[in-house]
Amino acid sequence: MSLIKLIDFRTFSDPRGTLAVIEGSLDVPFEIRRVYYLYGLSGDLQRGFHAHHELEQIAICLNGSCSLLLDDGRRKETLRLSSPHQGLRIERMVWHEMFEFSPDCVLMVLASEHYDEADYIRDYQQFLAEVENAAGP
């Protein structure tokens, strides 16, 4: 199964424009405890480079575009996010990197938990070791 899981949000379009809706636990598979967003991004710099033990997230490119790499320790997949009504699931224990931001990129992330630095795995070798341990002998 692909690591790339996209959610299409409901939209309401009329001559005035488009309204997109995201309701916690209904349109995304968790209660939304935190929202953060990235902007003023540099096209030649990269972000992310971590995984989470427990956190579930949905990334939505509200404006512009950016690339994301997802890596579950066995497979890596890359995609370009550019639709403001589409969310990319970033599940627990998935290493992720964001790069090639367009100058106008605004990347919003919905998260299942409050910020907790202890939930981060920022070392790639440690991430691979934890994936191996979870898989068992």
Ligand code: TYD
């Ligand atoms: P960082 O993890 O480096 O961002 P990225 O994953 O995009 O590379 O986070 C940048 C800073 O922001 C860091 O000091 C931690 C802080 N931060 C919070 O305080 N709360 C949050 O919800 C997030 C996501 C980051």
